[in-house]
Amino acid sequence: MADGAVPRFWREIPQRYNLIGNQCGSCSKIYFPPRESCPYCRRKSMGKMKVLKLKGQGEVLTYSIIYNAPEHFERQTPYPIAIIKLDEGPKVTAQIVDCKLDDVKIGMRVQSTFRKIHEDGYIGAIYYGYKFKPIEVK
Amino acid sequence: MKDVGIVSYGAHIPRLRIKSSDIANAWGKNPETITSSLGVIEKSVPSPDQDVATISVEAARAALARCNIDPQDIGAVYVGSESHPYAVKPTGTIVGEAISATPILKVADYEFACKAGTAAIQTCMALVKSEMVDYGIAIGADTSQAAPGDALEYAASAGGAAFIIGREKIIANINETCSFTTDTPDFWRREGRKYPAHGGRFTGAPAYFRHVISNAQNLMGSANSKPEDYNYAVFHQPNGKFPLRVAKMLGFTPDQVKQGLLCPIIGNTYSGSTMLGLASVLDIAEPGNRIFVASYGSGAGSDAFDITVTEFIKEFPHEKAPLVSELIEKKQYVDYSTYAKYRDLLYED
Amino acid sequence: MMRDVAIIGIGVTKFGELWDKSFRNLMAEAGSKALFDSGISGSELDALYVGSMSTGRFIGQEHIGALVADWSGFAHMHIPAIRVESACASGGLAVRQGYFSVASGMNDVVVVGGVEKMTDVVGDEATDTLATGLDQEWEAFFGATFPGIYAMIATRHMYDYGTTREQLAKVAVKNHANGALNPYAQFKRAIPLEKVLNSPMTAYPLTMLDCSPVSDGAAAVVLCAADKAKNYTDKPVKIIGTGQASDTLALHGRREICTFDSTVYAGKKAYEQAKLQPKDIDVAEVHDCFTIAEILAIEDLGFVKKGEGGKAIDEKITTLDGKTPVNTSGGLKAKGHPVGATGVAQIAEIVMQLRGDAGERQVKDAKIGLTHNVGAVGASCVVHILEAI
Structure with missing residues (x-):
């Protein structure tokens, strides 16, 4: 990029x-x-x-925890990345946030949230987009 | 004149917390003395992927989830903050796009230290009342900065709330609002600088207390009301002590202040502070409840509001978005070194 | 009607961090070794093909076909020179394009090179460049890394089939043991299982030693119409099957996480053309850019059933003396992975095996060999089947 x-x-x-x-x-x-x-x-x-x-709800199909990341993701490491199957069918690759690393599991229900994805150094643009967080079971 | 008021609202508080005692230990201070003198036990911390834009979007989406308003009917988005992600380039455009309210939309970012959010409410009220727009969203949010080792570090936190202002199906009527403003440099951040500076004890009597008290008295004067007429009172809360002291000076009881007092457990969310306090009150308020609100922004000024909760609060679907208390309960602690990494403290100003 | 094509010469450079060698030095070295090995004088060459993934980012140079022709000494002959790119499958694909040109009758003799110079960049630039093989907009943008995407396959493989981290690590152990016997390998040393398991985590569940290294290197082969091959060499090796397939660029777009359909389809085409089955393969070089990739490859190529790749490692099916020896060269893992060179180097290794020239790592009585070269995370794949004539 x-x-x-x-x-x-x-x-x-x-x-x-x-x-x-x-x-x-x-x-x-x-x-x-x-x-x-x-x-x-x-x-x-x-x-x-x-x-x-799309409604932004789905299920984790698989995941990894990223320890070595490109420079503009370094401050976020270690972070989980996952493939999420959205309820409407399409699958996306995105980070999982708002949970402990150990809590990320195949099959967990997640919903989209709005986050900063990365930024172009200290002077460039800030890029926003979707990440996913666990759906709370009340 | 038509009624104008709050049609819906939503809040957002980042999940991470740091204890005041951990910050105190990092700087070799006595944790008990610090915690008790400031009245702040812990504060919220934004993760590296959270900023005023993301908090504002989450709060605005929460507000929209609780009403049936077509985002395209929202005519204005005003975001008040002193930590906008960009010095030049609005946060409001990001919010407008993320809630699908663009492109026929009035947008501006506000800055008035900790009262930019309440100033946004007043602007939306004027636009709605004059029928320039049907609905306006006023947001107050911050990921406030504090220099490492500064006294501000124990409280400066992150969070925000969004209020949809309209004329129909109002859950809380705004009966009256007024402001009190002077040029009082008690706290500031210079252009291009990373951390704010402040006048120490000068931020107290001539700044916070003078402006809040004068404005509160003006509001009660024009509304012809007394402290005992209100079920709840929400004040700007730079620490755990000031709001209780100002309430006492004005004649409010700690019971009236309690529900809106969040600083002890989430810190000072700056532009989000008074807004989140009001959201917390609306989470439990009942028809007929009267709410007194007075914000404070350094520099300096105060916006005050006289609010009455309506019958519509009964059908209001609070459950479609998290309550303030739920956002507060959902937490994960970080230590000072993680905090330093996330808040970018390792780089010089 | 297509005609048969044979490999009459091979050449490889050492793989590794070759600080004193430039892109040009490497390609010229491998090319001249291949020409020397083939017995041709050079004037017979009809065309040159070169596979390279990302010279623009690695050395700030494009126009690679002409560059390679020039520095290999063919500029004055004005032969056509073609650069081929398909991420980490660039080399294998270059061989396939060379094969087509000879099989079609348009050319009689062509040289095919593969090269990458990856250590002329610093910091994250090499890994960031490799990640350009991912979907930049919908994977990398969101923080997915190249090891991270393979790691997600590993996580799902462990979940679906009970594959263990130990089994993954054993792939690295096996390939390092083979690499120790290969004079051209980047890592000529065996490593114990514990070392792989305890090396720093790169992307859970993959550790640093589950990943192939950043390498420099080049390889070249000379292709010739099979009926003319004996004019140049006593030991020609025939390409009896070739297959190529594609898939969605992003892993999340696939039907299945733990199968590379590109491998399945490319393999099917190659097996059909060769009229052979997976069990007929005596030796194979597969694309083990990560340990999980070898497990997937031996399943998708049909050496073992889907899900049994981990067990196959335990049962030593793919070791040098196993039923189907895999990555006798050390694989990408231990031999090194200069991406553009890899697909061509795989062909060179199989030719050595089929000629009986593989020395200490020689597979006994190897007659049929297979190469499997994958682009990034399986969005492209090239399979070749070779036979000693």
Whole structure:
């Protein structure tokens, strides 16, 4: 990620802030991030991809704890990273926050939260987006 | 004139905490003396991925979760803070985008030390009352800075609250508001500097106490009310002691102050301080309850509000977002070295 | 109709932190060794292919085809020079492109190189560059690292199949033992299991010694129409199967976390072309950029059933004297992993094995060998099957 690459971040804001995906008007399959066309319906899906906001709840399919991270993630180490299967179907890779490292487990229910993902040093832009936290069982 | 008031609200407090005694030990001070003289047991600490934008977004989303307002009907977002992530570039645009209220939206960031959030409430009230907007969101949030070793370090914490101001289905009517402002440099942070500076004991009598007391008396004068007319009183809380002392000086009892007094267990959330106190009161308030609110911002000024809780609070779905007490209970302690790493204290100003 | 293609020459440099060798030095060294080994004079060459992942970031140089042709001494011949990129599978893919050009009849003799110079950058730059093989927008942006993504596969493999950290570590132990017998390896030393388990955690459950190193190195092979191969060498090795497949760039986009479908499909194509089965493979070089990657590879290539990769390590199926010896060179783990060079070096190792030239690490009676080269976390994969003629 080149420093100062603001347009590249800016154009993904709807996805990163609000989990905006899309749905194929032909087969109803849901995509995140949104796709130009449905890989399964192809031609039939052209012009029929509908914008869809995902609810941000899902389940941890697998995880790792990152101890060695790139410079702009160093202050956050060690941090859990996971693949989360969202209830609507799509899967995403994101950090798990607001729990102890030992609490992260396959199968745990999580919901999205709004966090700082990283920043471009002390003078560059700050990039925000989704991370996930455990769903409280009341 | 149409009624104007709070339609919904939400709060956010980071999960990490540090004990005052741990900070005291790091600097070789007596932990008991420090804790009892400031009245602060522990304070909230933002993790490296939390700042005023993320706290504001979480609080605003919590407020929206508790009402059926289409985010597109929100006409204004004002975020008050003294620790905006950017010196130039608004926090409010991040919030507006994250709650899907853009692009037909009035936005500005406010700064008035610890009272920027209540100033945002007043702005939203004016816009709503004049029907320039249907709803406005006023947010007060901070991840306040304190130089390592400074007395501020024991209290400067993180948190915030968002209030949706509107004309319909008001859960708490704002009957009256007034402000008291003078140029009193008791606390400041210069442009480009990392940590604030302050006038020590000068922050007390001529600053906090003069402004809060004068403004409180003005408000009760115009509202024709007395301290005993109120069920709750919320004051700005730079430490655990000032709000109780100012309440006593004005004639309020500790019982009236208790529910809104959070500083002893989460620290001073600066622009979030009075706002979170009010949110805590609304978490348990009942129809007809009257709430007195007076914020304080160094520099210096105070905003005061006379509020009456309405029948709508009965159907208000508090459970759709965390209560302030739940946010306070959910915590994980860090030691001073982790705190230093997370708060970026290892780099010089 | 495609014609048969044979490998008539191989050349590899030492792999490792080669402070005194430049990108150009390395490629020229491997290339001239391969040409010398093949017996061709050089003027027979019709084209040059080179696999390299990220010269732009590693040495600030693009236009690699021309550079390699020039510094290998072919500029005055004006032969076509083509650079091929598919992350860590760049080398294997370059071999496949060279193979196509000869099989099609367009070219008779081509040289294929693979090279990476990774130690001319400092700090995190080498690992950050490797991570460009991930999905930058939807994985790396959120804090996923290259070891982290493989670690997530390991976590799920442990959960689904009971694979243990000890089994992962045993892959490193086995490959270091093999590397100790390879004069070109970066780590020519065996390591005990405890050392792998107790080395610092990189990305749970993978420790530093579960990961392949940052390396410099180059490898080259000379390909020739099979019917002309005996003109140059007594020991040609035929490419009897080649397969390539792709998958979603991000791991989270896949059908399954613990299977690389790209390996399964590339393997299937190669086995079909060779008319062989996994059990027919005598020796294999698979892509063990992390220990979990070798476990996945031996499952996805059909050497063992899905989920039994960990057990196979315990049962020593893949050791030098096992049923299917895997990574006799030391693998990426111990031999080193100059990414662009890896796929070509794998071919060179199998050629050595099939010629019977592998010295102390020679697999007895090896007739059929397989190479498996993966791009990043399995978004691309190239498989080749070779046979001694």
